[in-house]
Amino acid sequence: MSKYILQGTPKNCMKTAMLTLIVTVTSIFPLIASQGDSIIVRVTPTLDPSSSPFVRYVFPAVTVSKNEIVPNETFGCTEYRIDRLVINRFQYWFDNYKSGQRDAKQFMSDIERDAIDTTLLSPNKIKSYVHVFCGLKKAKKVVVVDADNDGDFTNDTVFEFDTLTTEKQYLGDAIGLAPLVKVRYESFSKGKVVSKYAFRRIKPFDIAYNYRNDLDRRLTVYSVPIGSRTGEFRIGENLFKVAMMFSPEGHQEDYRKPYLRIQKAEKVYDIQEAPAQMGEIVVADSHAFKIVSCNWEGTELKLLYEGYQENRVGGMENNLVPTLEGKSLNHTLINIQTLLLGKRYVLLDFWGSWCGPCIRSMPALKTLHTQVDTTKIQFIGIDYEYNTAGQASAQVQLSRFKINWPQVAELSTAQAPSSFPVILSIKNYPTFLLISPEGKVVAREIGEDGLPKIVETLRKVDLMKKQ
Known part of the structure; x- marks a missing residue:
């Protein structure tokens, strides 16, 4: 031992x-x-x-x-x-079914959902x-x-x-x-x-x-x-x-x-x-x-x-972004393509009030907003919440950190194929996407450590204010 x-x-x-x-x-x-x-x-x-x-x-x-x-x-x-x-797992479910711990309807549902090959299940435990x-x-x-x-x-x-x-x-x-x-x-x-x-x-x-x-x-x-x-x-x-x-x-x-x-x-x-x-x-x-x-x-x-x-549409680096449109927390329409037509970059910040790293990133994001040339770039927050109570909590956090750029409201219970997280394959929070005026994803970074990398890219494409 x-x-x-x-x-x-x-x-x-x-x-x-x-x-x-x-x-x-x-x-x-x-x-x-x-x-x-x-x-x-x-x-x-x-x-x-x-x-x-x-x-x-x-x-x-x-x-x-x-x-x-x-x-x-x-x-x-x-x-x-x-x-x-x-x-x-499948044998475990089968053994539970035979012992009465899993009913027949539930086990039949298991077989159908996971395409279980019953010939690979032992009749004995x-x-x-x-x-x-x-x-x-x-x-x-x-x-x-x-x-x-x-x-x-x-x-x-x-x-x-x-x-x-x-x-x-x-x-x-x-x-x-x-x-x-x-x-x-x-x-x-x-x-x-x-x-x-x-x-x-x-x-x-x-x-x-x-x-x-x-x-x-x-x-x-x-x-x-x-x-x-x-x-x-x-x-x-x-x-x-x-x-x-x-x-x-x-x-x-x-x-x-x-x-x-x-x-x-x-x-x-x-x-x-x-x-x-x-x-x-x-x-x-x-x-x-x-x-x-x-x-x-x-x-x-x-x-x-x-x-x-070439020129594949999606949310990964070098992809062309599809049509992106959503409603803000104040119920106004936000269209990303319209912002891009103004020859501006767009930085999307995917966050949620439930996400600790997202909240911890807010002060740095607020500071960054004061350092960029806002005539060349527009910040957009994508607030992903699980319920309306979460959206109310998001409003509290936005007020707390004095975040004043537009916020798209996304509810997990109302995710359409065209919603921002779905269409851009967002699985982790926070995620930052920088989109060029041509509609191409220039950078995609994840987590608290991702924001400094976004800053590096902003410097490379000359979006920071002149000192």
Whole structure:
């Protein structure tokens, strides 16, 4: 039994956390591809948990009956409980259905929604999850995962987290601090039960969960599914790399509905752009690829080459922005194209009253507004809220920081295909978009660290006031 005491400071904290999978590929197709050609990509997995071209999802462990398993060691904890980390999600649902914990209507809905192949479900209960021990020992939070799935916690690694110093550090995308655990679970294939392994990052703290009480909060453990696959393929003289992750809605490695990125090999993945899904088109260096299919195991990916496309419309750098029109918080119409016709740049600030980094950026944004030449650039805020109460809170923040430029109102419950966040693929807040008078996205930056980068671009295009 090994023991680790975890401490440190995360390099970067983001609002959402999400799992990561990257792809290794060998492709079989001509070096010179024409529009309409199919590309078959052989995918080989490798492990590289440090790579992260996707935002990661975090899953809370499933609380179970106190009598389900009695730990053979309590590790000096005064309070503890045993939870489940679900790995084989579909089998877990099936077992719950057979035991009466999931009704038939709900399970049939599961089958239809996720296209579950029932031939891959064992008729007998198998090890679709692993147990995790979580306890409190004075100022320490103790976490032990039964990684080998043998019901014995004493032969597994003991992780201790200092609750006084590390809890705040984990409230975000602190994946670098979370220990990596290789867990054994069972799957059903070709009529046989087979043992498989999966990798999970174990997070002792997070905020994306509704706790019953403070003790529940302190004893909840989270897992981040991790795997990595990297590789590249070629179109003519252009070398491309591919990144893929399994469906983030579930715990199981099911690649039939992958999230995908394609990029020129020498470039960095743009994690600000929403990853493409089945049937959608990925554009890399103006080359367009449609995602056609991928098998369950993720060993074969099929793409359709859509050809070379210049002047693509969208919200990424070098894209031409589509028609953008919305109503302000004061119900007046705001049309971005009209502002661009005046030969002015437009800086879009996507924010929300619920977003801490957005609010913290407001003083710097206000200062920046006094430093730019407002005859050459117009600031526009895009306030994204979940309800009208949020919009009222936004008005309070605008008054507090004396923000006087126009604000477009966006409600999550009324998102049309033409709304600003949807049409420009905004997934993270704050996000800053600088649009040139020609209607092209000059810069797209994310987070509090993104604003200084916007300032650098404003200097380059001579939009700052003369000293």
